[in-house]
Amino acid sequence: MKNILKSTIAILSVLIAFTSCNNTSNSKSGALAGNVAEKVYVAPGEHDEFYAFISGGFSGQLSVYGLPSGRLFKVIPVFSQDAEKAYGYNEETKPMLNTSHGFVPWDDSHHPDISQTNGEIDGRWIFINGNNTPRIAKIDLSTFETTEIIEIPNSAGNHSSSFVTENSEYVVAGTRFSVPIPQRDMPIKDYKGNFKGSLSFISIDPEHGHMDIKFQLIMPGFDYDLSHPGRGKSHGWFFFTTYNTEEASTLMEVNASQNDKDFIAAVNWKKIEEYVNNGGGTKMPAKYAHNVYDEATHSATSTMKKEVLTVNPLDVPGAVYFLPTPKSPHGCDVDPTGEYIVGNGKLSANLTVHSFTKMLDAIENKKFAGDAYGIPILSFEDVLAGSVEQPGLGPLHTEFDGKGNAYTTFFISSEVVKWKLGTWEVVDRQPCYYSVGHLMIPGGNSQKPFGKYVVAMNKITKDRYLPTGPEVTQSAQLYDISGEKMELLLDFPTIGEPHYAAGCPADLIKPRSKKLFKLEDNKHPYAALSEADTKVVRDGKTVHVYMTTIRSHFAPDNIEGIKVGDKVYFHITNLEQDYDVPHGVSMIGANTSELLIMPGQTETFLWEPKQVGVWPFYCTDFCSALHQEMQGYVRVSPANSNTPLKWSLGEDIE
Amino acid sequence: MKRSNIIMLIAALLPLGLFLFPLWRITLEAPQYPTPLAMNIHINDFSDVHPHDIKNINLMNHYVGMKYIPEAIPEFKIFPLGIIITTVIGLLIAFKGNYKWFLFWFILMVALSGAGLYDFYIWEHDYGHNLDPKAIMKFTNPDGSVMGFQPPLFGSKDILNFRAHSYPRLGALFLGLGIACSLMAFLIGKKNRNSNTS
Numbered sequence: 033m034k035n036i037l038k039s040t041i042a043i044l045s046v047l048i049a050f051t052s053c054n055n056t057s058n059s060k061s062g063a064l065a066g067n068v069a070e071k072v073y074v075a076p077g078e079h080d081e082f083y084a085f086i087s088g089g090f091s092g093q094l095s096v097y098g099l100p101s102g103r104l105f106k107v108i109p110v111f112s113q114d115a116e117k118a119y120g121y122n123e124e125t126k127p128m129l130n131t132s133h134g135f136v137p138w139d140d141s142h143h144p145d146i147s148q149t150n151g152e153i154d155g156r157w158i159f160i161n162g163n164n165t166p167r168i169a170k171i172d173l174s175t176f177e178t179t180e181i182i183e184i185p186n187s188a189g190n191h192s193s194s195f196v197t198e199n200s201e202y203v204v205a206g207t208r209f210s211v212p213i214p215q216r217d218m219p220i221k222d223y224k225g226n227f228k229g230s231l232s233f234i235s236i237d238p239e240h241g242h243m244d245i246k247f248q249l250i251m252p253g254f255d256y257d258l259s260h261p262g263r264g265k266s267h268g269w270f271f272f273t274t275y276n277t278e279e280a281s282t283l284m285e286v287n288a289s290q291n292d293k294d295f296i297a298a299v300n301w302k303k304i305e306e307y308v309n310n311g312g313g314t315k316m317p318a319k320y321a322h323n324v325y326d327e328a329t330h331s332a333t334s335t336m337k338k339e340v341l342t343v344n345p346l347d348v349p350g351a352v353y354f355l356p357t358p359k360s361p362h363g364c365d366v367d368p369t370g371e372y373i374v375g376n377g378k379l380s381a382n383l384t385v386h387s388f389t390k391m392l393d394a395i396e397n398k399k400f401a402g403d404a405y406g407i408p409i410l411s412f413e414d415v416l417a418g419s420v421e422q423p424g425l426g427p428l429h430t431e432f433d434g435k436g437n438a439y440t441t442f443f444i445s446s447e448v449v450k451w452k453l454g455t456w457e458v459v460d461r462q463p464c465y466y467s468v469g470h471l472m473i474p475g476g477n478s479q480k481p482f483g484k485y486v487v488a489m490n491k492i493t494k495d496r497y498l499p500t501g502p503e504v505t506q507s508a509q510l511y512d513i514s515g516e517k518m519e520l521l522l523d524f525p526t527i528g529e530p531h532y533a534a535g536c537p538a539d540l541i542k543p544r545s546k547k548l549f550k551l552e553d554n555k556h557p558y559a560a561l562s563e564a565d566t567k568v569v570r571d572g573k574t575v576h577v578y579m580t581t582i583r584s585h586f587a588p589d590n591i592e593g594i595k596v597g598d599k600v601y602f603h604i605t606n607l608e609q610d611y612d613v614p615h616g617v618s619m620i621g622a623n624t625s626e627l628l629i630m631p632g633q634t635e636t637f638l639w640e641p642k643q644v645g646v647w648p649f650y651c652t653d654f655c656s657a658l659h660q661e662m663q664g665y666v667r668v669s670p671a672n673s674n675t676p677l678k679w680s681l682g683e684d685i686e
Numbered sequence: 687m688k689r690s691n692i693i694m695l696i697a698a699l700l701p702l703g704l705f706l707f708p709l710w711r712i713t714l715e716a717p718q719y720p721t722p723l724a725m726n727i728h729i730n731d732f733s734d735v736h737p738h739d740i741k742n743i744n745l746m747n748h749y750v751g752m753k754y755i756p757e758a759i760p761e762f763k764i765f766p767l768g769i770i771i772t773t774v775i776g777l778l779i780a781f782k783g784n785y786k787w788f789l790f791w792f793i794l795m796v797a798l799s800g801a802g803l804y805d806f807y808i809w810e811h812d813y814g815h816n817l818d819p820k821a822i823m824k825f826t827n828p829d830g831s832v833m834g835f836q837p838p839l840f841g842s843k844d845i846l847n848f849r850a851h852s853y854p855r856l857g858a859l860f861l862g863l864g865i866a867c868s869l870m871a872f873l874i875g876k877k878n879r880n881s882n883t884s
Contacts (some may be wrong), residue, residue, distance in 0.1 A: 583745055609738035610745070611721075657749065658822060 071512060072522045074101040079542070082474045084535040085144045085158055086485060087507065088112075091528025092139045093162055094171065096286070099474070099485055099535065100510055102524030109161040110169045110178045111139030115625035119178070122627055123601065124556075125325070125638040127334035131165050131183050132319040140164045140503035142531040143194055143258075146173075147236070151198040151263050151479035155540030159194040159203045159239045166190030168205050168234060170241050172327075174544045179325040182243045185318035185340050186213045186230040186250070192259040192272050192364075196236075202241065202301065204261070205232045206272050210253035210279075213342075214316065223281035225405075227253035230342075232273060233301055242324070247308045247341045249299065249352070252405040253279050255288070256297070256362050256431075263479050264370035266388040266681060268302035271373050275360035288360065289379060293412065295404070296364060296375050298391060303351045304343055312348070313341045328555040330633050346406045353395060354404055355386050356412040363429035367438065368479050372417055372453055376427040376440065383427050383440060385456070387417035418456045423449045428469055429532075431476040433483025433513055441468040441488060448488055448511065450518060455612055462518045464509060466492040473513070474535030482537060486511045486518070489530040506530060547611040549632030556634035558603035563587040568679045575600045575677075581615035581629065582607040583656040585681065586649070589664030592685050593677030596670055598643055602627075602649075605634040616652030619666070626652045641668040690875035691780050694788050698776025698866030701769050701795075702785060703860025704729040709715055710806075711735065712837050713851040714743065714760070725755070726855065727806075729769060730762045750846075751821025752813060761805060768798060776868070785875025792868040799861065810836050 074080055080098025085676045088095055092112030096105045113120030113129065120129045120137055129135055139162030147157045158171045166184035171177065184205050192206030210227040212218055218226065231249040236242070254274040262269035277294045280287030307313070318340040319436055325332040345352040357375035361384070365374040373386040392412040393399075393653040401411040426444030433439070437459065440449050446467050450460040475481040493507040505525035512519040551561055560566045560578040566587045569576045575598050578585045586604075594600055606615050608631040619639045627635040641647065653664035670676040678685045687695075708726035713735075715722040723743050724735035734740050734756055744754045772795060814836025824831035825846070837843065837850040844850075848859040854862075 609744075610742045 048272065068519070068521055072100045072102065072510065074098065074103070080538060082482070082485070082535050083538055084474070084533055085146070086472075086473065086487075086489065086526055086530045086533040087141050087144050087160060088527045089142065089529030089531050090140050092162070093527065094141060094143050094144055094158070095530075096176065097524070097526075098538075099487070100520050100521060102508070102510060105525070106176060107174055107527055108171055108178065108264045108508075110160055110171065111136075111141050111167065111181075111654070113137045113625075116628065118625050118627045118635060118637070121625035121637070123638065124331040124634075127332040128178060128181055128323045128325060130323055130334035131167070132185070132336065133165060136165045138164075139167060140355060141528075142191065144532060144534040145194055145196045145203070145477055146534045146536055147241070148196055148198050148478055149200065151232075151267070153475050153478050153480070153534075153536045153540065154200070155536055155544070157200075157236075158534060159196060161190050161193035161205060163190050163208075166205065166207070168194045168203055168243060170203075170243060172241070172547050173541050175327065176545070179327070180241070180243055181321075181323045182234060182245065183320035183322070184230075184232050184234075184245070185320040186211070186248060186316075186342075187232065189255075190593050192231075192256040195260055195270075197270070197301075198263045198267050198479065200236045200238070202233045202235055202246065203257060204270055204301075205234060206256035206259055207231070208255050208257060209444070210223055210255065212412065213250060214318075218234075223253060224279040225253070227279070227281075227441070229254055231259075231270075231297075231299065233257060233304075243322075245340055247304060247313055247343050249304065251297065251345060251347055251352070252407070254295070257361070259366050260366045261372075261479060262366055262370050262388065263368065264471075266366065266370035266373075268300060269388075270299045270301050271299040271364050271366060272299065273357065273361040273364040273375060275362075293356040293358050294360055296357045296361065296373060296386065297407075298355055298373075300351045304348050307348045308341065308343065313343045315339050316342045326555075327549070328553060330549070330554065330556050330635065338626070350395070352407050353391070354407055354409040355391065355415050356401065356409060357384050357386070358382070363427075365430040365432075365438075367432050367453055368434050368481055370479075374430045374440075375440065376429060378426055378428060378443070380427070381422055381425075383420040383423050383430075383451075385417045385453075386415045389445045390417065390535045391415045398424070405522040418454075420451050420456045420458065422448075423458055429471055431471050431473040431486065432481050433473055433486075434475075434481040435483055437483075437513075439471060439473070439486055439518075441471045441514070443467050443469065443491070448486065448518065450513070460517045462511060462520060463524070464488045464490055465496050465507065466490055466494060466510075468533040470530065472533040472535055474537065477534070482535075484512070484514050484583045485521075486513050487533060487535070489526065489533065493525075495527060507646040535567050538603070548609060549630060551605075551607065551609060551632045554605065554632055554634060556603070558601070558607070559605045559634040560587075561605065562602070562607070566679075567682075568593075568677055570677050573598050577602045577679075579604045580607050581605070581617070581651065581655075581662075583613070584651075584658030584662045586617070586651075586662065586664045587681045588679035589681050590667075590685055591664070591679045592667040592669075593675045594641060594666055594668050594674060595675075596644060596668060597639060600641065600666075601636055602639060603634060603636045604629055607629050608632070613655060615651050615655050615662070617649060618652050619649040620647045628653060636647050641666075644668055644670055688875070688878070690785055690788065690871045690878060693867050693874060694776065694783075694791070694871035695780035697788075697791070697864045697871055698773050698780050700864030700867060701776075701861045702773060703864075704769055704857040705766070707856035708733070708859065709861075711853060711855050713853075714746075715849045715851070716847045718847075729765045729857065731758075732756075746848075747835070750825065751818035751823075752835055753816065753818070755813075759809070761802075762807075765802065768802075772798065774862075785872050785879060788868050788872035788875055792865060792872060795865045796862075796870065799865065807839050810839065832854045850857075858861060 082099040109119035166187035168181040187207040189208030191208035210229040255276040257270040276288035313552030359377040359380035361375035363376040424445040510522040606629040710727040815834040854874040
């Protein structure tokens with residue numbers, strides 16, 4: 033009997049064990065979860081379908097991800113110094129960060145936008161705005177390097193930027209903070225009527241992408257928050273959301289939230305362009321830096337510009353109108369057809385959508401509801417296409433899938449809501465983790481979005497990843513939007529604080545991506561294109577070292593005759609001509625970053641030796657099997673010594 | 687013109703393809719080279735298959751003390767001259783000679799090609815074995831002898847982390863076809879001769 037009892041208990045416990053096993057495994061990995069994993073799985077060695085360029089916000093940079101994997105490929109330094117790549121540290125790229133305020137080593141990078149041809153993303157350049165010290169940068173998508181930065185005068189909080197028109201005629205930058213134009217010493221309380229907001233239209237050279245401020249529209253002193261170009265039928269127009277039409281200058285969270293409606297400013301830039309081309313506008317003294325990086329010299333130059341062309345909107349009748357839009361609208365988004373202009377009224381219960389056709393009709397029939405500083409205000413009812421009723425709380429941004437659907441982020445209710453253009457009905461909603469800001473569908477700002485995925489960029493992360501102390505990474509989420517319902521696929525961490533992103537099919541960029549710089553095209557003034565060209569040249573207290581790297585040595589690697597107090601410029605040319613064989617270099621005690629020199633490139637760092645001795649330098653990038661041996665010495669003698677200037681490789685200095 | 691002479695004429699002209707297309711290719715595959723390094727051997731030149739391949743082959747090879755692939759070798763002068771002379775001889779034979787001369791040209795070409803291959807082998811052997819005594823990395827065979835890095839004359843072979851392939855290219859095909867045509871011209875010429883006499 034005892035035995036029977038024992039065996040019964042044994043059998044029962046085994047059964048319980050099995051049952052509980054089954055329970056746990058069922059709850060963790062269903063067939064559905066496996067399916068989701070497959071959708072974001074990019075097998076080792078395979079490539080992602082899309083590039084996503086996600087802004088770095090307060091990091092000042094632009095990060096490059098693959099979709100759907102969410103893998104980080106590169107962080108492109110744009111507005112902030114990057115010690116890893118020597119950006120803003122080496123002599124070649126320091127001028128990139130020059131401004132009218134001097135060298136500014138940081139900015140707040142916001143809204144990347146890819147160049148377009150005929151309303152479609154062309155993958156040539158990507159533009160991004162620096163918000164704090166107003167600047168627009170251009171990144172060349174064949175090298176993934178920042179090749180141009182233009183400062184925007186008369187602007188402050190360069191936020192309604194940097195959006196590109198459908199043939200890349202202009203990249204547009206609007207001011208968030210209105211300021212005295214020109215800047216002057218005046219009481220802050222006299223803001224109203226005296227401060228102005230500038231909207232800058234920066235022309236893009238069709239061949240090289242060079243930027244030039246064509247004109248600045250000097251608008252009433254509102255806050256110009258975000259913008260987007262018209263496209264298709266509305267090509268030639270640009271739309272800017274505004275808030276603080278109250279023109280308050282203190283306790284803005286209250287005082288700038290009093291008006292029931294603010295405006296979307298509709299700007300007919302074609303009309304203003306014509307006016308300017310016919311000699312219109314006023315040239316105004318200004319001071320702003322234009323920094324251009326030349327791929328042939330591997331060097332940037334900074335030019336200070338002295339003048340900007342301004343346009344008073346009242347001088348070009350019919351060029352600017354205000355569309356009343358409820359409650360401090362944030363995102364200003366235009367659908368792929370160019371008909372609908374979505375004003376994401378961030379304090380509004382409803383989402384307001386204007387009609388371009390109705391806008392033209394209202395203009396033609398003069399359906400005005402007054403004016404603001406002489407600019408006609410169109411009647412709200414006559415431009416309204418419709419409203420999405422009670423879709424969520426705190427709408428910020430809208431993107432489109434090109435199939436008649438719109439996707440709007442709601443910061444307060446922390447969700448993405450899918451709704452239909454035209455019928456304004458809500459189709460689906462998915463939670464975000466947490467408090468989503470921007471969202472991005474590849475090709476979103478174009479006539480041809482690639483409506484397969486949407487990336488939501490969240491402002492709050494909390495518990496989504498392993499904790500890393502009080503400061504945690506920001507987080508993005510990827511949703512599949514190919515079906516009627518959205519499906520959450522993936523969380524992935526992001527750099528800095530993303531404000532918007534731009535994406536496109538990988539095939540647009542991949543075939544044009546450079547593998548190396550050709551040595552024969554290197555026009556750097558201090559390049560040594562072979563070891564025979566290496567030398568050390570003294571010019572007073574300045575010494576120029578023309579040095580080369582190739583696996584696995586520096587030439588020269590012994591230098592004598594340097595003295596305390598010298599300024600020693602190491603100009604290093606990487607003689608490699610093979611993909612992905614950079615060399616790095618740094619010198620003990622150098623008050624700057626390392627260099628990371630791509631094949632065929634020349635870069636320069638400055639070393640100011642302060643102590644007598646023999647000081648080593650070495651390669652900082654594990655370049656080859658003999659990387660550890662890639663090192664050299666510089667002998668530093670007292671300032672008054674007579675040690676002759678000599679250098680060598682492979683033999684002793686006698 | 688007899689059919690066999692026309693074939694001989696083609697035979698004599700075909701080797702000129704060597705001036706248009708590479709003779710041979712050596713390809714080096716390794717994990718770090720998803721696009722392999724490769725060098726084409728022409729009758730008068732070495733050339734990169736992808737930009738900078740030869741420079742990068744030299745960079746790899748210097749670790750084991752192999753010499754740089756020379757810009758030019760004496761063969762680049764001798765081989766083209768040889769091909770021009772044999773083509774002229776072939777043309778003379780095609781216009782003037784009979785089938786016995788076709789055989790002569792065939793044997794001449796086989797002998798010269800064989801000599802060329804042997805010369806190539808000698809160069810390869812020297813290239814793979816005549817190593818810098820100060821080589822960064824020295825490898826020995828299991829029997830204790832110094833390891834050589836000679837690429838195969840024909841076929842594929844593992845050399846350290848590389849897999850080396852050595853195969854003829856279009857130029858060699860032209861040469862081979864030319865030689866084969868001369869043999870065919872001989873056989874046809876001989877057959878015709880026999881059928882005419884019998």
